Amino acid sequence: MTTAVAATAGTIPAVGQPAPDFELVNQYGEPVRLSSFAGQNVVVVFYPFAFSGICTGELCEIRDNIAAFEDANATVLAVSVDSKFSLRAYAAQEGYSFDLLADFWPHGAVASEYGVFDAETGMALRGTFIIDGEGIVRYSVVNPRGQARDLAEYKAALATLAQD
Template sequence: MTEVQHAPAPGLVPEVGQLAPDFELLNQYGEPVRLSDYRGGNVVVVFYPFAFSGICTGELCEIRDNLSTFADSNATVLGISVDSKFAQRAYAEQEQLGFDLLADFWPHGAVAKEYGVFDASSGMALRGTFIIDGFGVVRYVVVNPRGQARDFVEYRRALADLE
């Protein structure tokens, strides 16, 4: 097993091999979701700028349409944006997203900041993806610039590497 480093300081993107910063946020139903509760299984944390935006909808619907890929790798998907739980719920219902969407609403973007993907100039999260193994260790990281969608094929490769 790779040597585990301590979680990064706020504002720095966690690197592969580091412990993922733990967090607790409310999902679209107002239920608390804590990252550390998923120990023993893999977690795919997907930060996205805003609910109802074009690229985000395309990315999250691709995940929705391929949830079996994540399930086959014992992975739970957690989507996170700075939207409120109310916006998250409306978005999840409209797009029929079958996974938790978490509200990093207040303090605004606090978890995105811990993961180094908060864009303070626009008040939104960047497109950051973190695949975390059952021990809480980051195994895959990608942060895409504004306007650039993530490559779903990369998820498959990263998840396959966990097996």
């Protein structure tokens, strides 16, 4: 399912198409490249800002249900325009065990590649892309500002990958 949202910088990758590859640093300053996860599923979760209410709720829900992702051979990569320093403090405060990636500079470049950067506000929209082990987008959703994503949808999409 894909929901179109205005004010995006690029085109949202279509389901069935290759996911744009990227490399960003995580909260520890370590480089993380999407293509390095070949052979496993990846859930790329774009969110506006660390420490904000809805974002924290969504990421805590993922944290509290991380076993569902692991059971589906899926790695979670959460991406925002925050710096690695902010992301390190955020991960420590909330106990996130997955990578928080800094799309800090060039500001929002990866979010733009995925069509989820809002240039007017300088932040990523709430976009999620589930990418299979061959690098193909198998699910995407972009929610309007202020609307949290549904964890049950992630689980359902991951379950279909397990059946393939």
